[in-house]
Amino acid sequence: MSDRRNKLEDLAQQVVQQNGLKGLSFRTLADEIGIKSSSVHYYFPEKSDLAQALIARYSETIFERLEAIAKNPNTLQKKVLAFIAIFEQVAKDEKLCMCGMMAAEVESLSTANRDALSDFFSGMERWLTSQLVEHAEELSSQLSPTKLAKILISGLEGALLVDRVAGTNQRLKAQKELFLSWLV
Amino acid sequence: MSDRRNKLEDLAQQVVQQNGLKGLSFRTLADEIGIKSSSVHYYFPEKSDLAQALIARYSETIFERLEAIAKNPNTLQKKVLAFIAIFEQVAKDEKLCMCGMMAAEVESLSTANRDALSDFFSGMERWLTSQLVEHAEELSSQLSPTKLAKILISGLEGALLVDRVAGTNQRLKAQKELFLSWLV
């Protein structure tokens, strides 16, 4: 992967997490890097190609981190708090989860983009579910691990969304406490 | 309020809930109504004026419904299920909460728009909190009503977001079960 391609993706991802895919233009992207928009089209012929690359890249980054968390022997509490910390870092930069942002724009995405987005969320849920199952003895909730995973992940996505408008982190904190309430 | 103005707002709201404010143009809005975009500017000089009207209108509609739910003597379970049903109706139309959608676009909104959005979410949380407090004896959670309200509302917003991508209603259902798990 070329360095330039990488820099384009870095910058594009940041813009998408703040302003959305519709808030990102090949022109401004090129300007910030110091090239022309036609050169950006060299790397990403269409905008949907850029979006696809961004989703793939973001997914890779996140799932690598999740794998590292899972591999490291630890309590469920520590593991999931490390998971939640990923969202907290996003919130601190006044951004959204990149895939959460694109989810809001799903009507204007290609079907490949949509599928990749859908895979991202189901992958995160699968990861969290497997952690909850693996540490079942540390859980005290009456709800199934699958449901708990769906609840927490959509809760975290929504918390990022609403907290950013309010300029606080109260909802993210509340979601964290929700998780803690599920532990024995 | 003129009939035309109303029809413009009706249509605009629907488009925003599906495609976002950036996905709404004065031109297409005018076309669908059968007038020219300059005539839309007669009602809403700038796009931020339209956005402000939409948020005010949406808030009014929702809070009227919440007031009706609160006024009608009922169990906490029935009241909150009626609250959740508002989200379920939105999901059925493959839309987002209009304010949830605009929350994703907050970086490109006027400060008045942001403040109105923030008020919408805090108003919903205040309503839900007051219901939880009023029916405290029906609750069994260790978390405070304020936190439960924040958890459920951001959870519902996130569930709409993620479910729409996945084309299911699993996360909304899971959030509903989460609420039910809080009852005695």
Added chain:
DNA sequence: GTCTATATACAGATAGAC
């Protein structure tokens, strides 16, 4: 209130030179 006409800006995308 609605129109025509237009100003201005910006979007995604492509052709072809270098």
Added chain:
DNA sequence: GTCTATCTGTATATAGAC
């Protein structure tokens, strides 16, 4: 790989006639 140049479409917004 990057450029210049350009096509084409669309956006917000305004002026002024009717």
